[in-house]
Amino acid sequence: MAQLLLAGRRSRRRRPMDGGRFAVIALLPSIILFAVFGILPAYNLLRMSVSDVALQGGVFTEVLVGFGNFAKIPSDQTGARTMVNTLVFSLASVVLTVGLGLALALLVERSRVFAGLARRVLLIPLAIAPVVISVIWLLIVDPNIGSLNKLLGNLGLPVQSWLGDGASAMAVVIGIDVWHWTPLVFLILFTSLQALDPEVREAALVDGANSRQTLRYITLPLVMPMVIALCGIRLLMSIKAFDEMFLVTGGGPGDATSLVSLHIRQVFFDELNLGYGSAYSVMVVLAIGALVAIGFGLRRLRRARAAS
Amino acid sequence: MEPWQWTMEIVLLITVAIILIPMAWMIFVSLQPATGIINPRFTASFSLESYIELFSSGTPYLQQMGNSALIVAGTVLLSLGAGSLGGYALSGFRVPRGITFPLLGVAGFISIVPPMVLVPGLYVTLASLGLIGGNLGLVLANTVFQLPFAILVMKVNFDGVPRSLREAALIDGASEFEAFWRIILPLARPGLASVAVFTGVMAWNEFQFGLTMTSGGSTSPLTVGIASLVNPNQVAWGQLAAIGVVAALPIVILSLVANRQLVAGLTQGSVKG
Incomplete structure (x- = not known):
């Protein structure tokens, strides 16, 4: 009887356990990769942020110093400027890419002639390297050989030093980002527009709504969650921005277009200030x-309000 | 057609032009002699001198293209392997929460933070493993940042494969791995294609790891080689345009051939990642 119970328990256990053990083994490559090249670097970062780190002869020496590195953050003027730049850049980039992307998606969905062409062409900026996008735009905005100044010169207009002052350099950098990422917003919204049930909108039209009313009261509310x-997605992406600024403006003039990722690279690899750079990075992660x-809080609030 | 429809088509055509003209200009510049590029007027001629200089002996660019190709191959293979195994494990198996929660936490963390934030810590890790300045280190760094996407896409694909197929294979005497490898994995081919195309493109385009983890020259990937041509003192504009065309060409061809996989990767990668 006891044996039967034991056998029963064992066999009841074994079926899911076998699969479970296989699943754990199947997860091992991912777990190892994440642990060694995700968790360990994050731990390194945390440790360096509370240490005084020096690099001598290719060897790192670390001395624990507590939160002194974090205390330096408020007095880092370039760091503060970088935060403000990132905020300006992100807000402008999010508003423009989402707005233009939505408009394009609505246009392409109704277009009959150029829709297919537009969909294929808009994919290219998303697929080619950001470094190549930098090259493309350098060839346009460079004050000496750029096509924009050639155009202005040939029209008899005064040429501009596009990257020469802070405001226009920031405008160029935002413009490049909009050129690069509006297609992504378009692609995703176009896909979700096509996934809408066409009958909903047809029903609205049959009920006497005109196409503007259908857009305002049916289509837009349906794609609004996306x-x-x-x-949110574009905001996170714009905080990550690095490649184009690094190559087109180098963060300049001065630090007018320096974003958080550029500042982190500079502190680490040019100034070799590893302790402070880690503290600054940790603060960026926390932000x-x-x-x-x-x-997510806002989303929960919206859902709760929609439910009540 | 009504007037508003015409307006709409014209707006679309202008959009297409805004995307295409800057790219066409790069191709045009790459085919001009140096005198034409620095001429303040628009001149048009045809010359391959930029391409010839770019690949003349002593330049590192061919070697860098080889490095990039190796990094792409390694990243794609590793992402496919780890991603499909991981995605399969998360699709319907009972995995202890003590494993899945930290795993998903790290995956989310990696997808959200700027890569540059982790670069210093990653540099220390790779340095202690002796992997700085080589292709293998870049393969590993690239793979870790593509893996959350790969696992997710593969999990979604495996979710669509009926579980009864696995059970039938097990009853027929196959091991768990054989059931996965011979029966389930071939049915998830669309997911494998998306993951391969997308991670390949991302690895080819990657710049930040290449910039920080290699010392330039023949050890670097192609993107770092392109950046090295943007020298503030003297830019070789023709070569810069030419190398831009060379780096973009395989990707543009791929975007035409594997349009569907790339779109799937781009939309899923950003919405779910």
């Missing part, structure tokens, strides 16, 4: 974490 999600928490 539009809001895209604002992003706060943004994500706020985003």
